Each structure stands twice: as structure tokens, then as C-alpha cells.
Amino acid sequence: MAERKVGDICGSSASTTSDDHPKDTLDLKPEDGDPESPEAQKDQDLKSVLVTSVLNLEEIDVDLYRGTHHWVPRTQRLFGGQIIGQALVAAAKSVGDNLYAHSLHCYFVRAGDPKVPVLYQVDRIRDGRSFTVRSVRAIQHGQPILICQASFQMLQPSPLQHQFTMPAVPPPEDLLTAEELIRLYLSKPDLAEKYKLGLNKLLAIEVPIEIKPVNPPVFYKVTASEPKNLFWVRARGYIGEGNMKLHCCVAAYVSDFALLGTALLPYPGYRAQFAASLDHAMWFHSTFRSDEWMLYECESPWAGGSRGLVQGRLWRRDGVLAASCSQEGVLRVKPVTRPSKL
Numbered sequence: 001m002a003e004r005k006v007g008d009i010c011g012s013s014a015s016t017t018s019d020d021h022p023k024d025t026l027d028l029k030p031e032d033g034d035p036e037s038p039e040a041q042k043d044q045d046l047k048s049v050l051v052t053s054v055l056n057l058e059e060i061d062v063d064l065y066r067g068t069h070h071w072v073p074r075t076q077r078l079f080g081g082q083i084i085g086q087a088l089v090a091a092a093k094s095v096g097d098n099l100y101a102h103s104l105h106c107y108f109v110r111a112g113d114p115k116v117p118v119l120y121q122v123d124r125i126r127d128g129r130s131f132t133v134r135s136v137r138a139i140q141h142g143q144p145i146l147i148c149q150a151s152f153q154m155l156q157p158s159p160l161q162h163q164f165t166m167p168a169v170p171p172p173e174d175l176l177t178a179e180e181l182i183r184l185y186l187s188k189p190d191l192a193e194k195y196k197l198g199l200n201k202l203l204a205i206e207v208p209i210e211i212k213p214v215n216p217p218v219f220y221k222v223t224a225s226e227p228k229n230l231f232w233v234r235a236r237g238y239i240g241e242g243n244m245k246l247h248c249c250v251a252a253y254v255s256d257f258a259l260l261g262t263a264l265l266p267y268p269g270y271r272a273q274f275a276a277s278l279d280h281a282m283w284f285h286s287t288f289r290s291d292e293w294m295l296y297e298c299e300s301p302w303a304g305g306s307r308g309l310v311q312g313r314l315w316r317r318d319g320v321l322a323a324s325c326s327q328e329g330v331l332r333v334k335p336v337t338r339p340s341k342l
């Protein structure tokens with residue numbers, strides 16, 4: 001099969017070598033296939049969460065859907081990535097199979113309430129010849145918590161194609177997952193009790209994403225660093241090929257995870273008292289598999305006025321730029337008080 005050209009927008013087959021464009025339906029059921037195959041055995045318990053639960057909306061009426069929650073941050077505000085991913089699923093449901101998500105822009109206008117489901121109301125703004133635009137309001141208690149616009153395009157290859165170069169980093173096989181790092185820290189005999197509680201709480205969180213930090217933090221010896229971060233990410237569980245809209249929705253979910261924290265890296269003397277994403281924009285550049293390791297390159301070019309701007313680039317392992325995102329978040333901090341040495 002011919003290698004796919006870089007620059008195919010998000011939507012055709014999720015494999016990186018394919019010369020056909022399978023019908024891209026948004027059927028969120030796990031791919032049919034051999035349930036006993038090694039791939040399909042991966043994280044069976046979490047496959048149902050991302051593919052058949054978090055991003056599998058219930059249709060209430062035409063252009064009206066309902067989403068449920070799985071993992072909720074300790075802030076007890078709904079995770080922004082979940083609301084973005086579900087909004088993109090809702091938008092994509094009214095878009096033809098020959099159209100592929102290429103961008104979305106969202107504002108988070110109220111905190112999501114984990115005690116009630118989210119309704120997604122889709123407005124069919126325009127169906128153009130090449131581009132189709134949808135507007136989605138995520139609603140709880142009768143009020144919008146997120147407003148999102150998403151745009152879809154027909155495949156329209158072009159001779160104009162370029163991208164930055166992917167950073168040179170160790171492959172994921174040479175790195176530890178966040179959970180393995182926490183267990184390593186917990187294994188230290190001199191670890192203070194107060195740290196053990198926090199680390200065990202982190203271990204107990206069932207985040208449907210696997211993460212391998214490229215530069216793991218030196219535990220509790222936080223030092224100032226540039227506002228840049230790199231980690232390998234992938235959805236837990238098997239999603240399979242041929243469902244590019246779903247991979248875009250999963251990437252939208254993943255893209256909001258640990259992104260805003262990049263802006264805090266130069267300030268180890270402060271901790272966030274209140275941090276929340278204000279907006280989120282994302283662009284899909286090429287086909288990719290969100291259930292395979294991708295490098296997430298994060299940086300924060302600016303912070304000020306109790307806000308931080310962060311940007312991310314998701315790279316395929318073969319060096320192709322899969323997606324880019326930008327986000328501004330509110331960051332209200334207070335000095336970290338350390339026990340005095342006296």
C-alpha cells in the first residue's frame with residue numbers, strides 16, 4: 001500500500017500507510033476483529049471507557065446528545081478534554097463520511113458539574129462545497145459550560161506541505177509510565193508518610209490515558225525549568241484503524257491533559273490555588289492512531305495577568321506532525337510554604 005502523504009487532513013484511514021479512504025463513520029463501538037488478538041487484549045477494562053463510554057454519546061433528539069463522565073479531576077470540575085472530545089463527537093455526527101475534522105475552537109464558560117450528564121446541542125452553521133462548520137453548546141442545568149466551533153473539510157491534497165522537525169527524544173520503550181514512576185518513588189524507604197498518601201491517591205486515579213514523561217521530575221525536589229515539557233501519550237485500550245474522527249476526538253481529550261501545567265514550570269516557589277482552561281483550539285494535520293504512542297511537545301510562550309498561554313504539538317512516532325493545539329488558562333497561585341529548617 002502507498003505511504004500516505006504528509007498533510008492528509010484528519011479523517012482518512014487512521015493507518016499511516018493506506019491508499020484508500022475507508023468509509024469514515026463515527027461508529028464508536030470497538031472495532032470488530034479477533035477479540036483474542038494481542039492488540040484487542042490490551043487494557044480490555046478501559047477499552048469500554050474511552051471508545052464505548054466517554055466518547056460514545058446517547059442521541060436524545062436530532063442534533064441533541066447526552067454524554068456521561070468517567071474520570072473527574074480532584075478539583076471536581078469536569079475535565080476539559082472530556083467536554084471537548086464529546087463536543088467534537090456530537091459535531092461529527094451530522095457531517096458526511098467524506099469530510100474530516102481539521103480544526104476546533106472552544107471556550108470553557110462555566111465549570112462542569114460531575115453530578116449530572118452533559119447535553120450537547122449541535123447547530124448546523126454551514127455545509128459548504130469544501131468546508132462544513134458546526135457549533136456545539138455543552139449544557140448543564142440549562143446553562144452552557146462550553147461553546148465550541150468545529151470545521152470539517154473534504155480531502156484536498158496540495159503541493160504546499162511543510163512542518164517543523166520532531167524533537168529527538170528517547171523512544172517510549174526506554175521510559176517509565178507515570179504509574180511506574182510513582183511506584184518507584186513509593187519504594188524509597190526514607191519517603192515521608194505525608195508524601196505516600198498523595199502518591200497513592202494519584203495511583204488510584206483511573207485516567208484513560210497512558211503517559212511517559214521524557215524528563216521525569218526529580219521527586220519533591222522541584223527546581224525551576226523552562227516552560228517546556230515532553231511526554232509520550234496514548235489512549236489506554238484498543239481503538240483500531242479506519243475511524244479517524246474518533247482518533248481526533250480522543251486526541252482532543254488527550255490534548256488538555258497536563259498542558260496548562262507547562263506554564264508553572266519556571267515557578268517552583270508557587271503552587272496553583274485555582275487553575276482552569278479558559279479556551280482551547282486544535283488543528284488536525286495528518287492521520288494518526290491515538291491508541292499508539294505519540295510524542296506530546298508542550299511549551300508556554302507567555303504568562304501574566306493570572307493567565308498562562310500554552311501550546312502543544314502531537315507527533316507520530318515516524319516524525320509526522322499529527323495535530324497542534326493552543327490554550328489559555330486562568331492561573332491563580334500562592335507561594336509554596338515549606339517547613340522551616342529551624
Ligand SMILES: CCCC(=O)SCCNC(=O)CCNC(=O)[C@H](O)C(C)(C)COP(=O)(O)OP(=O)(O)OC[C@H]1O[C@@H](n2cnc3c(N)ncnc32)[C@H](O)[C@@H]1OP(=O)(O)O
Nearest residue numbers: 077078079080108109110111112260273274275276277332
Ligand atoms: C488544568 C485543568 C484543565 C481543566 O480541565 S479545567 C476544566 C475546564 N475549564 C473550566 O472548567 C473553566 C470554566 N470556566 C469558569 O469556571 C469560569 O469562566 C471562570 C474561568 C472561573 C471565570 O468565571 P468568573 O465568574 O469570572 O470567575 P472568578 O474570577 O470570580 O473566579 C472564580 C473562581 O476562582 C476563584 N478565585 C477567584 N479569585 C481568586 C484568587 N485570587 N485566588 C484563588 N482563587 C480565586 C474563586 O474562588 C472561584 O472558584 P470556585 O469557582 O468557587 O471554585
